[in-house]
Amino acid sequence: MRRWGYRFVVTPMVESIDVLALGLNAEQQRRLFKFSDARGEVVALVGERTIPVARLVAGKLRSAALPLRLCYAGAVLSADEGRFHQRRETYQVGAELVGASGPVADAEVIALAARCLEAAGLRRYQVDVGHSEFFQGIMDAVRLPVAVKAGVRSALAARDFVALEELLARTPLRSAEHELLLRFPALRGGSEILEAAGGLVRNRRSEQALAELARVQELLVAHGLGAVVGLDLGAIRDFDYYTGVIFEGYGPDLGRPVAQGGRYDRLLERFGRPAPATGFVVQLDLVWELLARGGRAPLPRLDAAIAWTGSGHATAMRLASTLRLFGMRAVVDTESRREREARAWWRAVGAENLIQCPGTKTVAWTANSGRTRSLPPEQVAARLAGSPS
Amino acid sequence: MSVSIAVPTGMLLPGALRLLSHAGVMRLSAAELGRRLLVERSGVRVILVRPADVPAYVDHGAADLGIVGKDVLWESNGSHYELVDLHFGPCRLVLAVPEASKLNGPETWPPLMRVATKLPRTTAAWFEARGQAVEVVRLHGSVELAPQVGLVDGIVDLTASGRTLRENKLRVTATLGASTARLIGNQASLKTRTEAVQAMVARLREAANHGG
Numbered sequence: 001m002r003r004w005g006y007r008f009v010v011t012p013m014v015e016s017i018d019v020l021a022l023g024l025n026a027e028q029q030r031r032l033f034k035f036s037d038a039r040g041e042v043v044a045l046v047g048e049r050t051i052p053v054a055r056l057v058a059g060k061l062r063s064a065a066l067p068l069r070l071c072y073a074g075a076v077l078s079a080d081e082g083r084f085h086q087r088r089e090t091y092q093v094g095a096e097l098v099g100a101s102g103p104v105a106d107a108e109v110i111a112l113a114a115r116c117l118e119a120a121g122l123r124r125y126q127v128d129v130g131h132s133e134f135f136q137g138i139m140d141a142v143r144l145p146v147a148v149k150a151g152v153r154s155a156l157a158a159r160d161f162v163a164l165e166e167l168l169a170r171t172p173l174r175s176a177e178h179e180l181l182l183r184f185p186a187l188r189g190g191s192e193i194l195e196a197a198g199g200l201v202r203n204r205r206s207e208q209a210l211a212e213l214a215r216v217q218e219l220l221v222a223h224g225l226g227a228v229v230g231l232d233l234g235a236i237r238d239f240d241y242y243t244g245v246i247f248e249g250y251g252p253d254l255g256r257p258v259a260q261g262g263r264y265d266r267l268l269e270r271f272g273r274p275a276p277a278t279g280f281v282v283q284l285d286l287v288w289e290l291l292a293r294g295g296r297a298p299l300p301r302l303d304a305a306i307a308w309t310g311s312g313h314a315t316a317m318r319l320a321s322t323l324r325l326f327g328m329r330a331v332v333d334t335e336s337r338r339e340r341e342a343r344a345w346w347r348a349v350g351a352e353n354l355i356q357c358p359g360t361k362t363v364a365w366t367a368n369s370g371r372t373r374s375l376p377p378e379q380v381a382a383r384l385a386g387s388p389s
Numbered sequence: 390m391s392v393s394i395a396v397p398t399g400m401l402l403p404g405a406l407r408l409l410s411h412a413g414v415m416r417l418s419a420a421e422l423g424r425r426l427l428v429e430r431s432g433v434r435v436i437l438v439r440p441a442d443v444p445a446y447v448d449h450g451a452a453d454l455g456i457v458g459k460d461v462l463w464e465s466n467g468s469h470y471e472l473v474d475l476h477f478g479p480c481r482l483v484l485a486v487p488e489a490s491k492l493n494g495p496e497t498w499p500p501l502m503r504v505a506t507k508l509p510r511t512t513a514a515w516f517e518a519r520g521q522a523v524e525v526v527r528l529h530g531s532v533e534l535a536p537q538v539g540l541v542d543g544i545v546d547l548t549a550s551g552r553t554l555r556e557n558k559l560r561v562t563a564t565l566g567a568s569t570a571r572l573i574g575n576q577a578s579l580k581t582r583t584e585a586v587q588a589m590v591a592r593l594r595e596a597a598n599h600g601g
Contacts, residue, residue, distance in 0.1 A: 161473075186583070255447075255578070
């Protein structure tokens with residue numbers, strides 16, 4: 001993310017509940033771990049980091065020129081046991097682009113999120129892009145009594161399409177907007193879906209959302225992400241929070257999104273510095289789960305395991321420090337071990353190379369391929385340092 | 390890629406299997422599924438789980454789709470999509486009191502009502518919405534027994550015909566809701582394998598709407 005010009009910021013783990021309440025709904029507030037400090041003020045452990053970043057932008061970074069590109073990483077806490085795990089503490093990496101509006105900024109953040117998933121090691125993933133204004137426009141346009149509209153919103157928020165169907169079936173007026181609402185979970189696809197939806201909506205808010213989405217998709221193709229980006233007009237998210245383009249990243253066969261983000265232009269003004277903003281968060285626990293399922297969970301890789309006997313210890317230590325100078329990871333055995341024991345230890349520590357040092361002159365270098373060569377230590381160091389790792 | 394469907398043991402199982410058969414998805418006997426728990430044929434995988442576990446399997450992505458009673462969904466709030474009313478397995482969630490009880494409408498309720506149920510969340514929410522203080526006793530079976538031995542004032546339970554209630558000398562004073570079998574879908578399956586999953590949803594919807 002730093003390569004994209006995003007500054008790493010660290011925000012506090014503990015925030016005043018009044019600050020967090022500016023950006024969280026009642027249910028989200030309920031899930032916070034809350035306690036009181038020495039003055040009796042109620043504070044909470046952060047459950048997400050967009051709000052602390054917003055406070056930072058409106059506070060300490062008040063005089064910094066917009067747009068600001070910021071990123072963060074850290075633990076967040078939830079007092080509720082998750083539906084899927086007992087973990088109360090999970091890890092998130094995220095980025096926020098504050099002070100820029102429009103499709104170019106939206107596409108930049110989506111592209112960055114996609115590249116983050118790649119950098120994390122996901123080989124297969126997809127990003128679904130939607131727009132919260134598409135739904136808001138439909139809700140404006142659809143002719144329904146106020147009470148029914150409220151029902152429609154809550155049915156959609158609960159993803160209950162049976163209730164939605166019942167509500168809409170009871171109203172005599174049918175319109176294209178009705179059809180769109182009922183087909184919400186299926187409004188997913190490529191650019192053809194924009195045309196299909198464009199033929200059905202007759203309100204400016206939705207039409208503008210579709211135009212913005214078309215532009216964002218073009219830009220994402222230019223970002224080189226055409227193959228992984230899909231459009232999802234039926235994305236159901238917190239409609240009160242998001243104000244524009246929204247997106248979710250999915251890995252293969254994982255029931256939940258690994259990354260989520262979108263535009264939230266109304267948050268910063270609650271902190272006294274009105275500014276458009278967009279950002280995303282990657283759920284590292286879920287990324288790990290995906291990698292572990294593919295058998296590719298990244299364990300720290302060791303370049304060299306260095307075994308020794310007798311006077312070889314001094315050689316081993318010298319060789320290790322040379323390798324470390326070249327940025328390699330080298331472990332020196334804590335006890336003297338010969339051939340067979342040395343090989344067992346090598347496998348146990350899981351290093352790429354085994355180097356056995358029986359004395360000062362030559363060492364035996366065994367690469368992962370299994371081939372063993374006897375060479376002077378300087379030559380082993382030179383070869384390892386010179387080989388692309 | 391295959392589509393997996395979780396079906397519930399118990400009351401809804403025959404209806405669920407009939408639906409799968411009518412939709413031309415898979416012909417399967419309860420005995421066979423009960424023995425194997427997981428059957429996979431021509432791109433469809435059917436798994437048999439306890440009714441209350443269906444939402445967990447679907448939310449987790451262990452099943453793309455699930456067939457489950459609305460009563461189970463009342464008690465669980467997950468990330469799944471509730472897609473289709475499958476119409477079979479109708480039952481009502483009712484408040485029942487002993488035949489001799491004076492409790493009738495809300496005006497006759499005591500200041501603190503004691504109610505036994507297998508669905509504590511739904512029950513508490515219903516009374517709360519009516520401004521009634523309630524002490525919910527969560528039981529796992531034979532709920533009908535609780536008022537007879539003086540444990541509670543009444544029960545909130547599911548009933549299809551009302552027979553069990555009558556046999557236990559209970560009468561219905563209010564209906565909290567009506568339940569039928571529903572088709573639910575995993576959020577990510579609908580997004581990442583849209584075509585296969587939506588096609589299956591359409592087939593099941595079709596079969597359900599035509600006397601499945």
